[in-house]
Amino acid sequence: MFKIMIIEDDATIAQLIAENLEKWDLKAYIIQDFNQVMPEFTAAKPDLVLMDINLPVFDGFHWNQKIREVSQIPIIFISSRNTNMDMVMAMNMGADDFVNKPFSMEVLLAKINALLRRTYDYQDSNANFLEHNGLKLNLQNGDAQIKGQTINLSKNEYKLLQFMMRQHGKIISRDRLLRELWDDERFVDDNTLTVNVNRLRRKIEKAGIEDYIVTKVGQGYLIP
The missing domain is CATH 3.40.50.2300 (Response regulator)
Known part of the structure; x- marks a missing residue:
């Protein structure tokens, strides 16, 4: 933000x-x-x-x-x-x-x-797409595209990717991501965030971009 x-x-x-x-x-x-x-x-x-x-x-x-x-x-x-x-x-x-x-x-x-x-290089919330480092996120249907290949995202994967792309270049703490993805993070297992990040990371890597989401140990996650 x-x-x-x-x-x-x-x-x-x-x-x-x-x-x-x-x-x-x-x-x-x-x-x-x-x-x-x-x-x-x-x-x-x-x-x-x-x-x-x-x-x-x-x-x-x-x-x-x-x-x-x-x-x-x-x-x-x-x-x-x-x-x-x-x-x-x-x-x-x-x-x-x-x-x-x-x-x-x-x-x-x-x-x-x-x-x-x-x-x-910020895209405002009225735009139809977010683009950064070869990945294009469609804000209308929730899909991502890499080199013409469409990546189907779950609701949480989409919310996670959209938020992190808007904050690219900044380290985002796990607590911040939990608050962004779930209305009441108190009832969400911390491991659920890890699962969502890893699943999203694998989809992006499979489509051809390595290390799109970087883990900063003890700090959170970063899209460079």
């Missing part, structure tokens, strides 16, 4: 954005202390930043510059300061987009998803 950091001092706007992000399976992190923006940024490790220009202590341009000193993650400014000079400054300082207040939530979410797709 991608994490979006919201640097916005209007609590109502920040909360509204956060609630809409969650609906799109995006995790929201709202800055709490405007004296500690960089420490919070470092600790949260967001995948994208939404930032106002007018902020307490230092303005958004200052924090944009500080973030760019350590990271190239996407940054979108959201501001009522909509002069051409503000937009030019934002872009020249390394921001990726600028959204004027008041803004359409649909437009903002579309811009966020577009930036995530371009930056992380």
Whole structure:
């Protein structure tokens, strides 16, 4: 799940954005202390930043510059300061987009998803397929394809593969996978997850891709 950091001092706007992000399976992190923006940024490790220009202590341009000193993650400014000079400054300082207040939530979410797709090869939940490293997952019928060969997946194998493909490049703990696959993981034998992962892995290997799902001992699973 991608994490979006919201640097916005209007609590109502920040909360509204956060609630809409969650609906799109995006995790929201709202800055709490405007004296500690960089420490919070470092600790949260967001995948994208939404930032106002007018902020307490230092303005958004200052924090944009500080973030760019350590990271190239996407940054979108959201501001009522909509002069051409503000937009030019934002872009020249390394921001990726600028959204004027008041803004359409649909437009903002579309811009966020577009930036995530371009930056992380991420496919949003409205797409018909997920593709990564030679495997194509059909989100309509639950089948996977490798080199033209169709792989029939069980319901749990499909849910497992879809979730892991959306998180490719990140280690996913066994507990997280249990929560994603079953409504109440307390009543699921931990071995059931192992069985599902191994069965899925064998199907993918039989179709021609070795080591598509990697086990990280003591940490979980990873699709590189």
